[in-house]
Amino acid sequence: MTEAHRAVLAALLVAVLVLLAGCSSTNGIGSLAFADPEPAAVPSEQRPVVSLAFDVAPDLRSATGREDVVVTPDLPTCELVFRATPNKPTAARTGSSLEVTSARVDGAPVAPRTEAAGAPAGSPGALVVLPLSRCVAAGTPVRAELAFSLRLGVDADERVGVSPSTTTAWFGSGFPLLTWVRGEGWTRDPEVTIYGESTTSEDFRLAALDVTAPSDLAVAGAGVAGGASPGPRPGTTTHRFAADALRDVAVAVGRYRMTERTVAAGVRLHLFTPVSGTRVAPDVWVDELDRGLRDTTGLLGAYPYRDLWVAVAPGQSDGTEFPSALQFGDVSFGTLRPLIIHELAHQWFYAAVGNNQGRDPWIDEAFAAWTEKTIVGRGGDDTLASVPPSVAGRLGWSMPQWSGPGFDRYVTGVYTQGAVALTEARRRAGPDRFDAAVRAYVAANAHRVVRVDDVARAFADVPEALDTLRRAGALPPAAGGSR
Numbered sequence: 001m002t003e004a005h006r007a008v009l010a011a012l013l014v015a016v017l018v019l020l021a022g023c024s025s026t027n028g029i030g031s032l033a034f035a036d037p038e039p040a041a042v043p044s045e046q047r048p049v050v051s052l053a054f055d056v057a058p059d060l061r062s063a064t065g066r067e068d069v070v071v072t073p074d075l076p077t078c079e080l081v082f083r084a085t086p087n088k089p090t091a092a093r094t095g096s097s098l099e100v101t102s103a104r105v106d107g108a109p110v111a112p113r114t115e116a117a118g119a120p121a122g123s124p125g126a127l128v129v130l131p132l133s134r135c136v137a138a139g140t141p142v143r144a145e146l147a148f149s150l151r152l153g154v155d156a157d158e159r160v161g162v163s164p165s166t167t168t169a170w171f172g173s174g175f176p177l178l179t180w181v182r183g184e185g186w187t188r189d190p191e192v193t194i195y196g197e198s199t200t201s202e203d204f205r206l207a208a209l210d211v212t213a214p215s216d217l218a219v220a221g222a223g224v225a226g227g228a229s230p231g232p233r234p235g236t237t238t239h240r241f242a243a244d245a246l247r248d249v250a251v252a253v254g255r256y257r258m259t260e261r262t263v264a265a266g267v268r269l270h271l272f273t274p275v276s277g278t279r280v281a282p283d284v285w286v287d288e289l290d291r292g293l294r295d296t297t298g299l300l301g302a303y304p305y306r307d308l309w310v311a312v313a314p315g316q317s318d319g320t321e322f323p324s325a326l327q328f329g330d331v332s333f334g335t336l337r338p339l340i341i342h343e344l345a346h347q348w349f350y351a352a353v354g355n356n357q358g359r360d361p362w363i364d365e366a367f368a369a370w371t372e373k374t375i376v377g378r379g380g381d382d383t384l385a386s387v388p389p390s391v392a393g394r395l396g397w398s399m400p401q402w403s404g405p406g407f408d409r410y411v412t413g414v415y416t417q418g419a420v421a422l423t424e425a426r427r428r429a430g431p432d433r434f435d436a437a438v439r440a441y442v443a444a445n446a447h448r449v450v451r452v453d454d455v456a457r458a459f460a461d462v463p464e465a466l467d468t469l470r471r472a473g474a475l476p477p478a479a480g481g482s483r
């Protein structure tokens with residue numbers, strides 16, 4: 001994620017230097033060799049079914065969209081709530097927006113209601129609410145059909161944007177995203193003014209993702225490609241994708257060179273680099289993604305998807321994660337390896353094991369930063385005592401809490417502190433035992449949105465992890481408690 005990476009990198013460099021200086025190596029990655037197949041948790045039978053269609057304008061600066069969703073809430077509800085991520089402050093200020101232009105619920109037109117939820121004045125609002133004509137009992141399927149318009153900020157350092165000079169566009173979370181969490185209901189966490197992710201979404205079945213674009217442009221999607229067919233207008237092509245279980249969708253469209261290869265762990269890699277060129281050659285990107293997948297699957301277990309879609313988004317400064325898809329800035333070679341490891345790690349932490357990124361940003365970022373530190377930085381020997389007092393004990397803070405102290409403190413408090421807490425735990429517990437617990441945590445919690453007490457439960461047999469996460473402020477003082 002944007003900018004955050006730099007501080008993590010700095011911490012990693014320190015760790016690498018420490019290692020080179022002669023510190024070795026119960027923390028080393030020698031133990032990463034086994035990629036034991038864990039029994040995979042399965043997606044909920046009751047997960048929403050979503051069909052999405054985007055029609056991208058010839059100048060790539062906007063798209064219109066349609067979403068058809070059937071959701072079966074597991075609690076009574078009187079409304080449907082969607083997140084409009086492109087309206088968050090860091091995206092809205094680049095000119096991006098997402099507006100629902102019409103909606104129907106169970107066939108009847110309804111007037112969408114928007115809630116600012118942290119979106120700036122003048123933006124359509126970060127939450128879109130569709131009232132139901134009558135409240136429904138748990139287990140009642142509700143169908144919603146939405147039409148929306150998406151605008152992409154020029155050269156945005158965000159998950160939605162357009163780069164006119166390279167004729168490329170990218171949009172992740174560029175549609176109304178259901179905010180339901182099973183057992184909890186609609187999440188309404190406010191967007192914040194600092195960079196960072198704040199979506200919360202359960203897996204859904206992506207019955208179809210149709211992207212219509214000018215025929216001379218390449219299209220990257222998510223899940224599995226289902227071919228292309230002539231679009232609704234001359235000179236357009238519709239590209240189809242589908243997926244059994246994803247919690248968000250990213251798309252890239254433009255003058256992209258497409259490189260497709262089967263890489264480590266049998267993953268089908270689809271790399272999209274601007275035809276205008278990249279700082280790192282496409283072949284090097286492929287090699288580093290291949291190597292990164294080998295390393296991450298070795299540490300974390302099976303990659304959760306069949307395909308990996310990677311698009312270089314020239315406006316971005318580092319990377320943004322989506323299930324089975326990643327966006328990267330046009331980064332330099334020196335940044336590439338740690339950034340790839342970090343973003344790949346999110347395929348396990350965030351994509352497979354979901355979390356409320358607004359309320360509990362550490363649950364995915366601490367594990368992603370730890371993966372990066374373990375594989376690239378070889379763990380290091382730092383302890384929680386090295387965390388600056390200004391952020392020490394605040395690993396469990398929410399995005400709104402970090403909004404005041406600001407982005408740099410957020411990065412140190414969540415990424416650095418989270419990586420150090422898990423690294424110290426791994427050193428004390430022993431890498432084999434700790435890594436096995438991480439893999440068991442993923443296997444047991446995939447296809448869910450986990451809470452703090454789920455993490456505590458998963459590491460109940462690794463008291464070293466409970467101890468460091470408690471001292472870092474991510475877990476409550478009593479083991480296995482909830483908050």
Ligand SMILES: [Zn+2]
Pocket residue numbers: 001342346365368
């Ligand atoms: Zn991250």
